[in-house]
Amino acid sequence: MPSPPLSVSGGVDRRLFLTSLLGVTAAAAGLSGCADSSAATDTSATRAPLASKVPAGTSLKIASYQNAQEVRLKLAGLGELPFEVADWLNIGAGPDVINAFRANSLDVANNAGIPPIQAHYQGYDAKIVAINITRKPIYLFATRPGSDIRDVSGFKGRRLAFSQGQAQGVVLLRALKEAGLAYDDAELVPLTSNQFLTALQSGQVDIAPLGTSQVPSYLKQYGARGARVIETDVVDLLNLLWAPASVLADRAKAAAVAAYIPFWAKSAVWEYEHPDEWNREFYVETQNLTLAQAESITELANKPLFPPSWDEAVRWEQETADLLAEGGYVDEFDVEPLFDRRFEAVAAKAVPAEYRR
DSSP states (O other): OOOOOOEEGGGOOHHHHHHHHHSHHHHHTTOBTTBOGGGGOOTTGGGSOOOSSOOTTOEEEEEOGGGHHHHHHHHTTOOOOSSEEEEEEOOOSHHHHHHHHHTTOOSBEEEOSHHHHHHHHTTOOEEEEEEEEOOSOOEEEEEOTTOOOOSGGGGTTSEEEEOTTSHHHHHHHHHHHHTTOOTTSSEEEEOOGGGHHHHHHHTSOSEEEEETTTHHHHHHHHGGGTOOEEOOSOOOOEEEEEEEHHHHTSHHHHHHHHHHHHHHHHHHHHHHHOHHHHIIIIIITTTOOOHHHHHHHHTTOOOOOOOSOOHHHHHHHHHHHHHHHHTTSSOOOOOGGGBOGGGTTHHHHTSOGGGOO
16 A cells, blocks of 8 residues: 655645745746646647757757856867857756746756656646666765764654755655655655755754765764764666757757757766866866865766666656655656657767667
């Protein structure tokens, strides 16, 4: 039998929580429910064959959280894109990306598997256009200073930071499920991921999933006070590129997106193959980490994998959507329409065979 829904701190209804957490900016822009600028997208346009060449003057607005993608392309010698970049936006969190899509201020973004599911639940039409499979965990569960929690079984009855609209939230749900904890065994505190560190530091929560890049500085500051990380084998399988359906219905922009994907894939391969340079030029020079901290991050890095077939990714995305539906966070739906299969082989063709399987 399915577990009962996870409890959310303060008795917040999970659908109301989703609306308040992810829909504030959209509501401010005069958007509501499924009424959305993308609703009128010509679906036949998103099925048309991709243009073989990007028309002159085509531009894209691309997400580049902490300027990482710009740095990555430059270091890899891939800075000359075959289209104009109207803006590189320092944006990464799924809810922020969705709101930027809605505001027509962003054309393509890099996220995990959960934001496309949440966008669909909100009635916003966006499609996945590239997949990079991650086989190793990219989130670790950090404890508050002074906590006695040492494994996932210790999450029972504790306050857990939970971001429903982001990958960290699904990683937490998967960890609870694998540990055999029922959905009502924990108290979930609704936060966005940029609030996790403050919540841990203040003791508002006992556990928060942190990205591997956040862990070294957190432990450096609070490790002496009893903070620790709890490692699990729970992975967030999908690292993806996605774009609004309205963007993909524009033949010129769709061609630009297709042209960008090989640069995205090749730059990821470059980063994996040049950890020393990446550590120095990005983590140390732009993120103010020590070289030792940078090295501890890259040691956990996933080898990029751009599969020629998206079947595994679709199955994983369906499992994720079903998990959220089981908890009452979204309605059940078929995730296949989230994937624009016209782009399926683009990334794989751009990288050596060892990065395709």
